[in-house]
Amino acid sequence: MTPVTEEALHSLDATADPRLRELLTALVRHLHAFADETRLTRREWEAAIRFLTATGQTCTDTRQEFILLSDVLGLSMLVETINSDGHGGTESTVLGPFHMTESPERALGADIDLVGGGEPCVVTGRVLSTDGTPLPGAVIDVWQADDQGYYDVQRPDVQPPGNGRGLFTTDAEGAFRFRTCVPSSYPIPTDGPVGDLLRATGRHPYRPAHIHFIASAAGHASVTTHIFVAGDPYLESDAVFAVKQSLVRDFTPTDDASLAEEFGVPNPFRHARIDLVLEPS
Ligand code: BEZ
Numbered sequence: 031m032t033p034v035t036e037e038a039l040h041s042l043d044a045t046a047d048p049r050l051r052e053l054l055t056a057l058v059r060h061l062h063a064f065a066d067e068t069r070l071t072r073r074e075w076e077a078a079i080r081f082l083t084a085t086g087q088t089c090t091d092t093r094q095e096f097i098l099l100s101d102v103l104g105l106s107m108l109v110e111t112i113n114s115d116g117h118g119g120t121e122s123t124v125l126g127p128f129h130m131t132e133s134p135e136r137a138l139g140a141d142i143d144l145v146g147g148g149e150p151c152v153v154t155g156r157v158l159s160t161d162g163t164p165l166p167g168a169v170i171d172v173w174q175a176d177d178q179g180y181y182d183v184q185r186p187d188v189q190p191p192g193n194g195r196g197l198f199t200t201d202a203e204g205a206f207r208f209r210t211c212v213p214s215s216y217p218i219p220t221d222g223p224v225g226d227l228l229r230a231t232g233r234h235p236y237r238p239a240h241i242h243f244i245a246s247a248a249g250h251a252s253v254t255t256h257i258f259v260a261g262d263p264y265l266e267s268d269a270v271f272a273v274k275q276s277l278v279r280d281f282t283p284t285d286d287a288s289l290a291e292e293f294g295v296p297n298p299f300r301h302a303r304i305d306l307v308l309e310p311s
């Protein structure tokens with residue numbers, strides 16, 4: 031260990047909060063080991079400082095470039111995996127940067143696609159406890175990109191606020207259903223430093239088509255997750271490493287006029303099913 035590494039580690043000895051001391055000590059150890067291993071040059075250090083400065087300067091009230099950086103480096107998904115218990119509940123995945131506005135409360139069966147034009151789709155399911163008990167009164171917060179691959183906040187000129195979003199409460203059987211359009215795969219924002227990083231590393235920016243969910247119920251831990259559209263070409267190469275096989279769902283082509291009438295969608299339509307299983311807290 032070089033003297034400066036030892037000194038820097040010693041400087042943390044008086045940190046009162048033991049967890050903060052543990053985190054900072056490990057951070058200094060790993061940063062120094064990184065610089066040492068790569069024989070980091072002054073120029074490279076300066077470039078890294080410029081990159082991180084630009085990342086901060088790209089953040090606004092509606093854009094979080096640091097989270098995006100964490101996402102494309104796989105850190106967000108690693109933290110998500112470390113912190114999910116795995117005791118039989120639905121697997122979690124990244125929150126992402128587009129859960130920034132409150133979803134409007136909607137009645138069960140409502141259409142969250144306020145614009146139209148995409149392929150009509152119905153999503154149905156139940157919220158359950160791990161022992162299979164249905165959870166009436168559970169809340170699911172849903173948000174998704176449209177059929178062009180954009181969230182409402184990205185195209186306020188085309189999509190009204192709340193498009194693709196909804197807050198639903200499950201019925202007496204713990205069931206929910208809503209109408210929407212089949213989401214499209216989409217590129218994460220590439221007009222900032224994270225885009226430069228993707229280009230420099232020859233990576234594409236696409237996420238496979240998905241719908242986001244946060245499910246919560248009294249006495250249970252909430253889960254933040256997605257369902258992914260089976261067959262999407264980016265399932266094997268998600269730009270943010272967030273695909274879990276258990277979350278991939280068929281959006282089944284359905285040609286059934288009476289079912290379409292029951293759901294209030296044009297026939298034919300696509301039907302995705304997801305049960306969201308919460309772990310007792
Ligand atoms: C999203 O799914 O909304 C998302 C997640 C990570 C980075 C960018 C977008």
Ligand code: FE
Nearest residue numbers: 126128175242
């Ligand atoms: Fe998304």
